[in-house]
Structures are given as structure tokens and as C-alpha cells.
Amino acid sequence: MTYETFFEEVKGFGIPDPFFTKENKLYKINSKNGDEEFISRHVPYITMCFDDIERNNIQYELKWFNDDKIYNEVVPATALATKREVIELANKGLSSNDRNARPLIEYFDLFLEKNKLKRSLVVSHIGYVGNHFIHPQMESKFRVVPPDEGELQRLRAVQCSGSVEGWIKNVLEPLYDNPKALFPVIASFASVLFKEYDLTPIVVDISGISSSGKTTVQKVCASVWGMPSGYISSMLTTKIAIERMASFLNAFPLILDDTNTAHDTKALQQIIYMFGNGTGKMRGSLEGSRGTSSWQSVFITTGENNILEYTNSQGSAARVIPITNFKFVNKKADYFTALNQNVEQYYGSVGLEFLKRWKHHSKRFYGRFKKLMEFYQEDAGSNNVMRRIALHYAFIVFVGEVLNELFREEGIKIPINDFTELFLTMCSDNDHVDRAKNVLIEVLEELDANRSHIYGEYEPNNGIHAIVNCNGLFLTVDYVNKRLGVDAKQIREAWKTQQHTVEQKNKGKSVDYKNITHKKQTFRVAQVNQDFLEEQGFNFSRNCF
Ligand SMILES: Nc1ncnc2c1ncn2[C@@H]1O[C@H](COP(=O)(O)OP(=O)(O)OP(=O)(O)O)[C@@H](O)[C@H]1O
Ligand SMILES: [Mg+2]
Known part of the structure; x- marks a missing residue:
């Protein structure tokens, strides 16, 4: 890639006073003493303005030539207007640094004033x-x-x-x-x-x-x-x-x-x-x-x-x-x-x-x-x-x-x-499409496999997950909430509406829990529907006390 190609692309643009270029480097005339000041090894041109209608922000196309290569970057407007971001353009290959950041900001500003840019509509995504x-x-x-x-x-x-x-x-x-x-x-x-x-x-x-x-x-x-x-x-x-x-x-x-x-x-x-x-x-x-x-x-x-x-x-x-x-x-x-x-x-x-x-x-x-x-x-x-x-x-x-x-x-x-x-x-x-039901089956299978958590005749010493008496199987609310974690509310609600657990009334409201007394202790529990237990082939009633 030669400089001529680059020059062809930017030839319509003018360098704003007091800046000028010499051997493809950027200089400025010092307004006080008229001296030539070196600004940057590259001459950046702002060649196009992109208007992002959805985000309501403006981006510019920045071009410069270095080492036989044309650099072409699209940057947000702020990248040309704040010192920190102008310095960051160094990451893209522009010779910006702490020393020349301020003059560059001035240069960009004057450049935009002098040159009428083509505007184009941009979006940050495809589709609609x-x-x-x-x-x-x-x-x-x-x-x-x-x-x-x-x-x-x-x-x-x-x-x-x-x-x-x-x-x-x-x-x-x-x-x-x-x-x-x-x-x-x-x-x-x-x-x-x-x-x-x-x-x-x-x-x-x-x-x-x-x-x-x-x-x-x-x-x-x-x-x-x-x-x-x-x-x-x-x-x-x-x-x-x-x-x-x-x-x-x-x-x-x-x-x-x-x-x-x-x-x-x-x-x-x-x-x-x-x-x-x-x-x-x-x-x-x-x-x-x-x-x-x-x-x-x-x-x-x-x-x-x-x-x-x-x-x-x-x-x-x-x-x-x-x-x-x-x-x-x-x-x-x-x-x-x-x-x-x-x-x-x-x-x-x-x-x-x-x-x-x-x-x-x-x-x-x-x-x-x-x-x-x-x-x-x-x-x-x-x-x-x-x-x-x-x-x-x-x-x-x-x-x-x-x-x-x-x-x-x-x-x-x-x-x-x-x-x-x-x-x-x-x-x-696909059993997963009915997740709540399956979670209940899992809970019951765990209980069935490890009955030591069920309070029937003897109080479990490793956590009471459920209570069995002549009226049926009751899951302790405390255990259910711990077992289901963040989804407890949602899943319990689904159990109730699908009648896997028994609906109770509390002050006129429909809930899934009630208090029962077992062996002189009171527990807050949700009762599993007996029909559901039978349908799924569970039988906890041999521990009936
Ligand atoms: N580029 C390939 N050229 C020829 N055969 C391939 C190529 N990629 C995969 N296969 C073969 O196609 C079959 C299916 O592979 P594929 O990678 O689609 O399976 P997968 O279900 O995604 O497996 P995994 O769960 O391991 O990711 C395999 O027998 C594999 O060896
Ligand atoms: Mg694969």
C-alpha cells in the first residue's frame, strides 16, 4: 500500500489552521512565537460521521497512514474529545500520547469545523x-x-x-x-x-x-x-x-x-x-x-x-x-x-x-x-x-x-x-416439561430410600423431613423450602394448583400448609395428596402411628 493510495482517499479534506503537515507528519504553528511545533508522527483524518439512530450517539471514521498501511478506525465522538481517550487511540496504532493529546483534541475539533463530513447511518446489530x-x-x-x-x-x-x-x-x-x-x-x-x-x-x-x-x-x-x-x-x-x-x-x-x-x-x-x-x-x-x-x-x-x-x-x-x-x-x-x-x-x-x-x-x-x-x-x-x-x-x-x-x-x-x-x-x-411434579417425585423417592428422616414413631435425630400418621404423609415446610431453595415458592404453588398437595385455607386464603401436632410437638407441614402417592406407587403408611 503506498502513500498515494491513502492520499487519494483523503485529498478532499483540508488541514485546519494553525496545523499543517510536512512529510506526512502533523505540525502546528505556535501562536505566540510563530515557531513550528511537532505534534504527531501521523496525520489523522476524520473522513466520515456515523449516526447511530438507536443509541443516539455519533461515531467518526478516523484514517491515517503509517508504515505502508492505511489505518481505518471507527471511534465514538468522545474518543476525539477527552484526553484520556485520545491517549487510548495509541492502542489502535495512532501516535497519541500524554504530550500531544491536548493539541490533538484541538486539531480534531478544528478539523470537524473546517470539513463537511459525509453522514451515514449506523447500527450496532443485524436483524431488525x-x-x-x-x-x-x-x-x-x-x-x-x-x-x-x-x-x-x-x-x-x-x-x-x-x-x-x-x-x-x-x-x-x-x-x-x-x-x-x-x-x-x-x-x-x-x-x-x-x-x-x-x-x-x-x-x-x-x-x-x-x-x-x-x-x-x-x-x-x-x-x-x-x-x-x-x-x-x-x-x-x-x-x-x-x-x-x-x-x-x-x-x-x-x-x-x-x-x-x-x-x-x-x-x-x-x-x-x-x-x-x-x-x-x-x-x-x-x-x-x-x-x-x-x-x-x-x-x-x-x-x-x-x-x-x-x-x-x-x-x-x-x-x-x-x-x-x-x-x-x-x-x-x-x-x-x-x-x-x-x-x-x-x-x-x-x-x-x-x-x-x-x-x-x-x-x-x-x-x-x-x-x-x-x-x-x-x-x-x-x-x-x-x-x-x-x-x-x-x-x-x-x-x-x-x-x-x-x-x-x-x-x-x-x-x-x-x-x-x-x-x-x-x-x-419429556418428564422435564412438568418440572414441579418431578421434583415432588424426587423428594418422595429420597424419603422412601431414607426413612430415617420421617417422624413416625421415633423422632429422627438427623432432621425431620416428613411426618407420617394415620391421616397421611406431611412434608415439613422447613425441609421443603430448604430442599427447593429459590424455587420453593413457585414449585409449591404448582404442587398445590395441580393438586399434588392438599389445599388448605388460612384466613380465607388458599395455601398449601397447615399446622399439625405430632407426639405433642407442632409442625408446619404440607400434606401430599394420597391419590398422588398411590398413583406414583408410594406407600409410607406402614409407619402409621
Ligand atoms: N469434521 C468432521 N468430519 C468427519 N466426521 C466428523 C466431523 N465432525 C464430527 N464427525 C463425526 O460425526 C459424528 C457425530 O459427531 P458430533 O460432533 O456431531 O456429535 P456430538 O453429538 O456433538 O458429540 P459430543 O456430545 O461429543 O459433542 C461422530 O461420529 C464424529 O466422529
Ligand atoms: Mg458436540
Whole structure:
């Protein structure tokens, strides 16, 4: 790169008095004695002004030439106006330091006054900006400036390689006989339509034994939008990093591999909640006010264990579609080899084309989703959590139908009917979708296995977890609260409403506890419904006193 190229780029800009340049270095005339003062080894030019309409802040493009290289940085306005931040530009390669920071601030200020800059609209994320949709490969009046390295990596990954037909034939078709694999792939498409249909964000979790092909399927999900190796990253990261990534992707799916590698599996519950709420925390930052981050999208996770294993609440279950016991049947090693190679060759084109076609044909599908939703809600029966998932499930199936129609000419034929059966399997397979009930079963199994905590005839000396008398089994509230921790309130409420525990009245209010006297001591307890005990095959009554 020669200085001439750089000069071509900045030749329209004038250096403001009293500054001037000599041999591509910046000088200033001292106003008192008229001496030439050396300011900086580089001459920075402010070449463009970026207006971030969402965050209401201004950024500038700064260019300078050094060592045969053109430096080009986008910096917030404050970086040119405060001494500390001007010095920090040294980290980006500019020769700023404690000595010249003040004159540089003066220089930047005068430069902006002298030169009329081109203004351009910028955003810090892809996906929706108002009603406008940003895909890096589509023409747009916005320029995307990613806030950080991780986001930049994602932005670069959203690219196209190979044809739509090639992707369908070599990447999608091999999954046709496996609805558990197809579902997350369709969810990857569906993600960008969540806002239009006003759906809350949802996690699609793929779990199954090692080497069952979970990561391979995740690569297919990523290949809808871009280069899988750049698009997917590991779950080994912080909650804040996940929040920032979700916010950057906005409508595009967030795809993170392997929940087993999460720093702290306890944080997974918080992550599910945070993602499901669709907003991050408001955080101040040095670059000025950073607005609340938000997203409306799908989060595709994988792991050997169902992500709900790490959580303990009904709320999480309503935010996750768990695809469990994931596997491919009768597939040889070369099947995986081929798939893993194909996703590196065919990616991105289908997603881009999907957006274009959807824009033109979306009206055609009006009303179809509602029918599917009613169908799946009926299938979910009285299970509230499944009913809530049913909405998202139906939407993803709907997008499967849309794909079949939009890409009929290219030969997409996703076997949609298989998803009905998958949903029913999920209802019955997935005990986690009814978390509260399972926690109670766990508690009862523990009691059954270790009866020394039950106060029947003799008082336990290692903690009273339950009391048994002729009226039935009573869990001490003290124990239950300790056992359930932060989720105690929620789970006890679910037990009561599902009639796993007996409803009591206290001053006219419906509660799950009452006081009983046993062996002359009073205990606050929750009574387990006798029908529930029988239904689950427990019998504590041989200790009946
Ligand atoms: N790049 C690749 N080339 C060829 N085969 C691969 C490649 N990556 C994975 N495989 C094979 O594909 C199969 C599925 O691997 P994959 O990594 O998708 O499984 P997984 O379910 O994610 O496993 P884990 O739980 O260990 O992460 C394995 O037999 C693996 O050896
Ligand atoms: Mg894996």
C-alpha cells in the first residue's frame, strides 16, 4: 500500500489552521512565537460521521497512514474529545500520547469545523432496526458496526457459498428421515420471523449421548445463515457475553455448542430466563448511553444432558423446546463425514433467499399458523407448560410448510407430518416439561430410600423431613423450602394448583400448609395428596402411628 493510495482517499479534506503537515507528519504553528511545533508522527483524518439512530450517539471514521498501511478506525465522538481517550487511540496504532493529546483534541475539533463530513447511518446489530431488516449481504442504508470482536466474527460469518439447490440436496436432504434433526434447522429459519409474529424468544435444546451428531446438526442450523465455523461458538462463556451476542444477532438464531462446557451450570437457568425475556440489562458504558439490548429469536443449544436438567423451575420449561434422546439411526461414519464437509461448502444462500421470498409472499400464508397452533395446543392437553411450548412448536412447523412452498422449484420436501408425532413423543417422553411434579417425585423417592428422616414413631435425630400418621404423609415446610431453595415458592404453588398437595385455607386464603401436632410437638407441614402417592406407587403408611 503506498502513500498515494491513502492520499487519494483523503485529498478532499483540508488541514485546519494553525496545523499543517510536512512529510506526512502533523505540525502546528505556535501562536505566540510563530515557531513550528511537532505534534504527531501521523496525520489523522476524520473522513466520515456515523449516526447511530438507536443509541443516539455519533461515531467518526478516523484514517491515517503509517508504515505502508492505511489505518481505518471507527471511534465514538468522545474518543476525539477527552484526553484520556485520545491517549487510548495509541492502542489502535495512532501516535497519541500524554504530550500531544491536548493539541490533538484541538486539531480534531478544528478539523470537524473546517470539513463537511459525509453522514451515514449506523447500527450496532443485524436483524431488525425498526421495520427495516438488516442482512449483511443485502443492500441497506445502514452500516453495521459490531461492538466487539465476537460480534465482528459473527458478522463476517454471515456469508453465502454454493447454491440454494446445492444446500438443499447436500445438507438438508440427508436429514429428511430424522425429524429431531430437521426441527432445529427449521427453527433456524423461523428465528428471523419471530418479531413479525410477535413471539417471545425460545431455546431449542438438542440433547443426546456423545457422538450422536448434535454438533453436526448445529452446523446445519448455522449453515442456513452463514459459515458454521464462524457462526457457532461454545457455551464456555459468560452470561453477559451471551446477552451481547443475542442482542447483536437480534433476529438471527444464537447457536452455542455444548452446555456441558458452561462455566457454571447453575447459571444456565438464569441464561434461559434472560434469553426468554428477550432483553438484557440496561448498562452504562464509556461510549455513552447504551440502550437496552433486545432480541426476538431462537437460541439453539446442545449437550449430553437436557438443558432443563440444570434448572429447577416451571418457568424455564416454558422457555425451552427440549429435543431429547437425539440420535441418527443406521448412519455410517461417512454419512457424518459428508455432512460435515458439505456444510463448509454450502451455506448462507438459502437463508438470504428465504428472506427475499418471504418478503414477497408472506401474505399468502396468513391464517395458516393459527390453525396449526390450535392443533398443537389441543395435543398438549391440560399440560400448561406444553401448551406454552405448543405455540412456538406450531410456529416452527408452520415455517417448515412455508419452506416447502417457497422452495418447491428447488425441490425442498420436508416431511412435515413427522412433526406431529415428534410433539406427542415430546409430551410423553419429556418428564422435564412438568418440572414441579418431578421434583415432588424426587423428594418422595429420597424419603422412601431414607426413612430415617420421617417422624413416625421415633423422632429422627438427623432432621425431620416428613411426618407420617394415620391421616397421611406431611412434608415439613422447613425441609421443603430448604430442599427447593429459590424455587420453593413457585414449585409449591404448582404442587398445590395441580393438586399434588392438599389445599388448605388460612384466613380465607388458599395455601398449601397447615399446622399439625405430632407426639405433642407442632409442625408446619404440607400434606401430599394420597391419590398422588398411590398413583406414583408410594406407600409410607406402614409407619402409621
Ligand atoms: N469434521 C468432521 N468430519 C468427519 N466426521 C466428523 C466431523 N465432525 C464430527 N464427525 C463425526 O460425526 C459424528 C457425530 O459427531 P458430533 O460432533 O456431531 O456429535 P456430538 O453429538 O456433538 O458429540 P459430543 O456430545 O461429543 O459433542 C461422530 O461420529 C464424529 O466422529
Ligand atoms: Mg458436540
